[in-house]
Amino acid sequence: xxxxxxxxxxxxxxxxxxxxxxxxxxxxxxxxxxxxxxxxxxxxxxxxxxxxxxxxxxxxxxxxxxxxxxxxxxxxxxxxxxxxxxxxxxxxxxxxxxxxxxxxxxxxxxxxxxxxxxxxxxxxxxxxxxxxxxxxxxxxxxxxxxxxxxxxxxxxxxxxxxxxxxxxxxxxxxxxxxxxxxxxxxxxxxxxxxxxxxxxxxxxxxxxxxxxxxxxxxxxxxxxxxxxxxxxxxxxxxxxxxxxxxxxxxxxxxxxxxxxxxxxxxxxxxxxxxxxxxxxxxxxxxxxxxxxxxxxxxxxxxxxxxxxxxxxxxxxxxxxxxxxxxxxxxxxxxxxxxxxxxxxxxxxxxxxxxxxxxxxxxxxxxxxxxxxxxxxxx
Amino acid sequence: xxxxxxxxxxxxxxxxxxxxxxxxxxxxxxxxxxxxxxxxxxxxxxxxxxxxxxxxxxxxxxxxxxxxxxxxxxxxxxxxxxxxxxxxxxxxxxxxxxxxxxxxxxxxxxxxxxxxxxxxxxxxxxxxxxxxxxxxxxxxxxxxxxxxxxxxxxxxxxxxxxxxxxxxxxxxxxxxxxxxxxxxxxxxxxxxxxxxxxxxxxxxxxxxxxxxxxxxxxxxxxxxxxxxxxxxxxxxxxxxxxxxxxxxxxxxxxxxxxxxxxxxxxxxxxxxxxxxxxxxxxxxxxxxxxxxxx
Numbered sequence: 001x002x003x004x005x006x007x008x009x010x011x012x013x014x015x016x017x018x019x020x021x022x023x024x025x026x027x028x029x030x031x032x033x034x035x036x037x038x039x040x041x042x043x044x045x046x047x048x049x050x051x052x053x054x055x056x057x058x059x060x061x062x063x064x065x066x067x068x069x070x071x072x073x074x075x076x077x078x079x080x081x082x083x084x085x086x087x088x089x090x091x092x093x094x095x096x097x098x099x100x101x102x103x104x105x106x107x108x109x110x111x112x113x114x115x116x117x118x119x120x121x122x123x124x125x126x127x128x129x130x131x132x133x134x135x136x137x138x139x140x141x142x143x144x145x146x147x148x149x150x151x152x153x154x155x156x157x158x159x160x161x162x163x164x165x166x167x168x169x170x171x172x173x174x175x176x177x178x179x180x181x182x183x184x185x186x187x188x189x190x191x192x193x194x195x196x197x198x199x200x201x202x203x204x205x206x207x208x209x210x211x212x213x214x215x216x217x218x219x220x221x222x223x224x225x226x227x228x229x230x231x232x233x234x235x236x237x238x239x240x241x242x243x244x245x246x247x248x249x250x251x252x253x254x255x256x257x258x259x260x261x262x263x264x265x266x267x268x269x270x271x272x273x274x275x276x277x278x279x280x281x282x283x284x285x286x287x288x289x290x291x292x293x294x295x296x297x298x299x300x301x302x303x304x305x306x307x308x309x310x311x312x313x314x315x316x317x318x319x320x321x322x323x324x325x326x327x328x329x330x331x332x333x334x335x336x337x338x339x340x341x342x343x344x345x346x347x348x349x350x351x352x353x354x355x356x357x358x359x360x361x362x363x364x365x366x367x368x369x370x371x372x373x374x375x376x377x378x
Numbered sequence: 379x380x381x382x383x384x385x386x387x388x389x390x391x392x393x394x395x396x397x398x399x400x401x402x403x404x405x406x407x408x409x410x411x412x413x414x415x416x417x418x419x420x421x422x423x424x425x426x427x428x429x430x431x432x433x434x435x436x437x438x439x440x441x442x443x444x445x446x447x448x449x450x451x452x453x454x455x456x457x458x459x460x461x462x463x464x465x466x467x468x469x470x471x472x473x474x475x476x477x478x479x480x481x482x483x484x485x486x487x488x489x490x491x492x493x494x495x496x497x498x499x500x501x502x503x504x505x506x507x508x509x510x511x512x513x514x515x516x517x518x519x520x521x522x523x524x525x526x527x528x529x530x531x532x533x534x535x536x537x538x539x540x541x542x543x544x545x546x547x548x549x550x551x552x553x554x555x556x557x558x559x560x561x562x563x564x565x566x567x568x569x570x571x572x573x574x575x576x577x578x579x580x581x582x583x584x585x586x587x588x589x590x591x592x593x594x595x596x597x598x599x600x601x602x603x604x605x606x607x608x609x610x611x612x613x614x615x616x617x618x619x620x621x622x623x624x625x626x627x628x629x630x631x632x633x634x635x636x637x638x639x640x641x642x643x644x645x646x647x648x649x650x651x652x653x654x655x656x657x658x659x660x661x662x663x664x665x666x667x668x669x670x671x672x
Contacts, residue, residue, distance in 0.1 A: 205635070206640045219386055240590070
């Protein structure tokens with residue numbers, strides 16, 4: 001969004017300003033008139049990671065059109081590009097806060113960006129909500145910082161908890177990629193959860209990215225006879241591990257992290273993928289009219305199925321709209337208080353609340369691969 | 379478990395050995411490391427996959443197809459990337475090495491284009507066939523891998539040791555000029571060596587597909603590095619060294635995981651190599667050559 005995009009954004013902003021002048025503050029005073037609000041978005045529009053930014057902004061735009069059509073709240077989005085860079089994200093935030101005078105900010109995309117943008121927004125008293133930031137300590141930045149993206153430290157306990165309950169798991173083997181930050185942190189959570197609920201850890205095995213032969217590790221795991229295997233892997237390696245394990249006769253359930261949560265697992269491992277359990281905030285096949293409607297509308301507008309990032313963005317703007325309606329006016333502090341009070345919001349991700357620390361409180365979907373596709377695990 | 383891990387180790391080790399043989403043959407004759415060997419091996423795996431998985435042809439056809447295609451690739455490699463540089467005035471003796479690196483990058487990207495990125499399933503109809511031997515499970519696939527590698531290694535040793543062509547190859551490896559003076563068509567021998575080495579890479583590719591069920595266009599690099607380590611460990615240019623080195627690396631990697639910590643898998647394997655090299659710098663079966671060779 002370097003050249004024409006920026007000009008468009010300026011026109012857009014001018015249009016918004018004009019609209020606001022015409023409205024002259026009547027909105028918050030008079031009943032029945034919509035709450036007008038300008039909401040800033042910081043996302044990755046260009047460069048590496050632009051695919052995330054595309055899904056996220058698509059989710060926002062779809063939600064905006066629907067919300068505005070309903071009429072109780074009128075939201076104008078001001079979208080800024082961060083390119084995934086901290087300094088650019090900060091500059092975008094300053095522009096949104098000081099010259100655009102937005103009432104709240106959605107984004108930025110990466111946790112590393114949030115670490116610099118969050119304190120700035122917090123100090124300026126602007127509510128900011130991350131829709132894709134899953135690292136530890138995001139909402140602890142300050143009382144104006146929120147997020148609706150489920151951290152892995154909440155997803156993994158959910159999948160392990162359900163699997164343990166259903167299969168009566170007592171002893172487990174852990175397997176993880178030790179050369180990747182993401183799989184390593186997933187493993188740390190798995191180990192902690194296993195220790196907390198007093199599962200017996202028989203062995204901890206590791207592998208490296210791109211490895212082809214997991215037979216030595218799997219033969220060892222098989223001989224120890226675990227009730228389940230907790231495996232923190234990205235799907236490329238994870239699918240191969242599953243396939244080799246099943247061929248070797250390891251029939252116990254596998255519980256995976258979010259890296260494992262991809263339809264690609266089924267493409268690669270075929271039948272061997274059966275019985276893999278993962279937890280995810282977003283499940284596109286869910287038998288819920290809200291989810292079905294969203295998937296259909298998104299697919300019609302953008303020609304592909306919404307992923308987790310689009311869904312989280314979509315819900316985030318609805319949460320914002322609900323808080324705006326409750327606040328009754330586009331005021332930063334009033335909006336913050338209204339946001340902090342959001343409880344049992346019903347979105348496409350399911351029932352959502354902010355906890356006391358403005359972090360996510362929701363029941364993730366626990367899925368299992370059955371009959372060649374992801375299904376809800378019951 | 380011991381028996382199963384032993385079989386795992388031998389399977390892995392014999393695949394390593396066959397990959398290493400391809401390197402060592404070319405090194406023996408040309409004194410260069412063929413950096414494209416790993417990628418030729420990867421192509422062999424993909425050809426085998428296309429024949430077995432996509433065309434549902436028998437395994438023998440996969441081996442034959444892989445041998446034909448990789449053998450032809452070996453010929454082209456020699457004809458266009460190595461021969462033009464040989465004996466050319468002013469060409470550094472490293473020039474062929476660099477040109478094989480170029481070929482390896484080319485092949486990796488061609489494979490990406492043709493076969494796509496990511497893991498591809500190498501499906502064999504008999505992957506599930508197995509026998510119970512005592513407490514251990516032995517798979518037909520493992521038996522095939524073992525049989526093919528033993529046959530290949532025995533055949534190569536016999537060919538090198540007993541036939542005229544093998545003798546000519548050894549003479550060429552000993553000294554290119556002298557062999558030429560003695561009436562050996564060294565150019566033909568060199569071409570034959572590169573073709574045979576590449577075809578062995580193709581066979582190894584099919585074996586990897588059988589053993590691990592998945593192949594991707596990056597596998598040449600990983601396997602190539604192992605193969606290089608093995609020929610240094612076993613002795614550059616030594617056929618016996620490549621076989622022994624391959625088996626030792628495969629077994630040590632497997633047993634580190636089985637009875638130790640899988641995090642140290644590569645570390646211990648390579649520490650073993652370093653220790654051996656410190657005591658015997660020319661490698662397990664290597665001879666002190668440099669002066670006599672050149």
